[in-house]
Amino acid sequence: MPPLVEILARRASERGTPSTSQNILVTNGAQQGIELIARAFIDPGDYVLVENPTYLGALQAFNYYQAKYVTVDMDKDGILIDQVEEKIRRHKPKLIYTVSNFQNPTGITMSVERRRALVDLAIQYDIPIVDDNPYGDVHFTPNRLPTIKSYGGDAVIAVRSFSKIISPGLRLGWINGPKEIVAQFEKVKQCADLHSSTFCQYVIYEFIRHGYLDPHIEKIRTDYRAKRDRMLRALEARFPTEVKWTKPEGGLFLWLELPSHMSAKELFPIAVERKVAYVYGSPFFANGGGENTMRLNFSCATMAEIDEGIMRLGQLVKEHM
Numbered sequence: 001m002p003p004l005v006e007i008l009a010r011r012a013s014e015r016g017t018p019s020t021s022q023n024i025l026v027t028n029g030a031q032q033g034i035e036l037i038a039r040a041f042i043d044p045g046d047y048v049l050v051e052n053p054t055y056l057g058a059l060q061a062f063n064y065y066q067a068k069y070v071t072v073d074m075d076k077d078g079i080l081i082d083q084v085e086e087k088i089r090r091h092k093p094k095l096i097y098t099v100s101n102f103q104n105p106t107g108i109t110m111s112v113e114r115r116r117a118l119v120d121l122a123i124q125y126d127i128p129i130v131d132d133n134p135y136g137d138v139h140f141t142p143n144r145l146p147t148i149k150s151y152g153g154d155a156v157i158a159v160r161s162f163s164k165i166i167s168p169g170l171r172l173g174w175i176n177g178p179k180e181i182v183a184q185f186e187k188v189k190q191c192a193d194l195h196s197s198t199f200c201q202y203v204i205y206e207f208i209r210h211g212y213l214d215p216h217i218e219k220i221r222t223d224y225r226a227k228r229d230r231m232l233r234a235l236e237a238r239f240p241t242e243v244k245w246t247k248p249e250g251g252l253f254l255w256l257e258l259p260s261h262m263s264a265k266e267l268f269p270i271a272v273e274r275k276v277a278y279v280y281g282s283p284f285f286a287n288g289g290g291e292n293t294m295r296l297n298f299s300c301a302t303m304a305e306i307d308e309g310i311m312r313l314g315q316l317v318k319e320h321m
């Protein structure tokens with residue numbers, strides 16, 4: 001729907017990524033963007049370089065095309081850039097896939113220095129970066145960091161979404177990439193579903209045109225920040241000191257590491273019996289591991305539910321330590 005595409009190109013340009021309509025492809029959520037990229041780029045046995053852990057849905061899409069993975073661990077500033085070059089040389093990955101802002105599942109954000117360094121490596125070794133960025137607008141600090149695409153230009157395919165800033169049920173997202181690649185993706189998307197829902201595109205177009213989007217993003221930033229703070233306080237109060245967690249500067253999730261002998265998967269059914277759920281972490285590790293990790297969501301529950309849920313979970317963890 002051209003007017004929506006034009007708005008998306010204009011908003012990207014205003015934020016440091018000069019774009020025209022030819023750079024944009026509207027997709028059925030970010031997930032379809034990832035799937036189209038996987039379909040277009042991955043042949044069986046190709047390596048994809050991913051953060052460890054990384055977004056499970058991307059692994060599912062890459063798995064379908066029989067990708068192999070080269071994983072790079074993270075610290076609080078994101079991917080350990082010192083390890084990336086050596087792994088690129090050894091495995092010659094087809095793609096570098098990152099969730100640079102408030103990552104799903106860890107909530108970690110890649111630092112500006114590492115964004116620049118990753119772009120330099122991608123250009124040097126001629127490997128496209130896929131920056132899957134559905135959470136970038138949901139930042140709790142006053143300013144958002146410059147995107148990887150604003151540094152990397154055509155070396156980067158940005159995958160974006162309305163799911164976290166308007167509604168996941170509308171199933172709309174978009175890709176911002178080099179125009180030659182976007183033209184190919186358009187054909188691939190036609191094979192998949194002809195086009196995204198015109199009705200949903202109009203709903204979102206009208207929402208943005210009437211000026212509702214930015215105030216809405218401000219509102220969720222404020223609400224989710226308060227919920228993150230509440231969950232962090234509850235964790236401090238209720239969890240044993242042997243458990244570690246991230247302190248995300250945005251997004252929807254924080255990430256817990258239990259002592260290494262514990263299994264978040266084994267605890268899960270007991271937690272659900274006590275009416276508190278989380279996502280256990282192991283499926284987010286492309287090459288295995290992470291049995292002692294779990295992802296918590298702070299955006300959905302009420303403040304009272306956060307207190308109650310963390311109390312129950314803290315109790316359960318203490319009982320099984």
Ligand SMILES: Cc1ncc(COP(=O)(O)O)c(C=O)c1O
Nearest residue numbers: 029030031055099104161163173
């Ligand atoms: C990192 C990441 N990418 C993509 C998606 C899929 O989003 P969408 O609803 O836009 O398909 C999600 C959803 O959780 C996500 O966390």
